[in-house]
Amino acid sequence: MHNYLQANQKRWDQLTIEHKNSEFYDLAGFKAGKDRLRSIELDELGDVAGKTLLHLQCHFGMDTLAWARRGAIVTGVDFSQKAITLAQELSQELAIPAHFYQSDIYELPNVLAGQFDIVFTSYGVLHGLPDLANWGKIIVHYLKPGGIFYIVEDHPFFRVFRAKPEGKFKAERSYFxxxxxxxxxxxxxYATEDKGTATVAYVWDHSMGEIINSLVNAGLQIEFLHEFPYAARAKFPFMQQGKDGWWRLPPEQHGTIPFLFSLQARKQNE
Ligand SMILES: C[S@@+](CC[C@H](N)C(=O)[O-])C[C@H]1O[C@@H](n2cnc3c(N)ncnc32)[C@H](O)[C@@H]1O
Structure with missing residues (x-):
């Protein structure tokens, strides 16, 4: 694994320890049956009962187990050993069947065989990946013919902006x-704000064109791309949370830029 990914892996091991006890993840609530999944992926992915689902970059498996609670036959993968160990403990404690594998997603074919009805990934995954062309190939490798890939993720457009005083934001980072x-x-x-340990992260930006082309070039057919003017958490300090749980810009700015996108793509039947 590349040195950058090794550094990120170490960071995610540390973050897992902190996330386990965070209000953001509310593990006690999850154990008591509280849902983890959000309206976008629930509405768009629909009924998963009886389907095999591979969750890439599953962190400590709460969303993976939430899909299993809905009847999916789930497998989760993450390169943080601490996250995977915690996911396995949760699966046992809650008696929710699941398989979890520790692996860098680029090396996954060395540890996991098989093909799935759904490959799923979500919220905060792409900027940790140095190479989307190979990411696309991994997804296709794990899909059954006719199977679907689904992602809901931070929109690359808003990542260009940095928050400024008085509710302003300014383009300061490269889109490409x-x-x-x-x-x-x-x-x-994102889960502990500035209360946690100091760590170093290496991140890559990926434009929407790059994301789409990596999937198309790997052989997938895009079925939809949706963009949303709200976020799962406050991306700028002046965003406001609605009754529906989503975070938006104040009314005078709401709707100006996208914060999330979702995309579904299908592997063709052979
Ligand atoms: C932001 S978290 C995903 C959060 C998840 N959607 C959730 O809400 O719990 C990103 C995850 O990607 C994992 N990750 C990052 N790079 C990876 C890689 N190359 N291979 C496998 N996992 C990776 C990290 O360990 C971390 O658990």
Whole structure:
């Protein structure tokens, strides 16, 4: 594995320890039966009962297990050993059947065989990946003919902007992919804010064109691409949470830029 990914893996091991006890993940609530999945993926992916589902970058498996609670036959993959161990413990404790594998997704064919009805991935995955062309090939490798790939993820457009005082945001980062990642020193994460340990992350930006072409070039047929003017958490400090749980820009700015996208693509029948 590349040095950058090794550094990211170490960071995710540390974050797993912190996320386990975070309010954001509300593990106690999940154990008591609270749902983890959000309206976008629930409405768009629909009924998963009886379907085999491979969850890429599953973190410690809460969403994977949430799909299993809906009847999917699930397999989760993540390169953080701490996350996978916790996912396995949760699966046992809650008696929700699931398989979890520790692997860098680029090396997954070395540890996991088989093909799935659905390959799923969500919320905060792409900027950790250095190479979307091979990501697309991994997805196709694991799909049955006729199977679907589904992603709901941060929209690359809003990632260009940085929050400024008085509710403003300004384009400061590149929209386009660069081979050399950005090195970011952070404290904590989206789930712990600045309360956590200091870590270093290496991230890559991927444009919408790059995301789509990586899937098309791997042989998938895009069925839809949806864009949403709201986020799963506050991406800028002045965003406001609605009764539906989604975070939006204040009314005078709402609807100006997308914060999330979802995409479904299908592997053709042979
Ligand atoms: C933001 S988290 C995903 C969060 C998940 N959607 C959730 O809500 O729990 C990103 C995950 O990707 C994993 N990850 C990052 N790069 C990876 C790689 N190359 N191979 C496998 N897992 C990776 C990290 O360990 C982390 O668990």
């Amino acid at each position: 992919y660069k081979e050399e990642p950005q090195r970011i020193e952070t404290r904590g994460s």
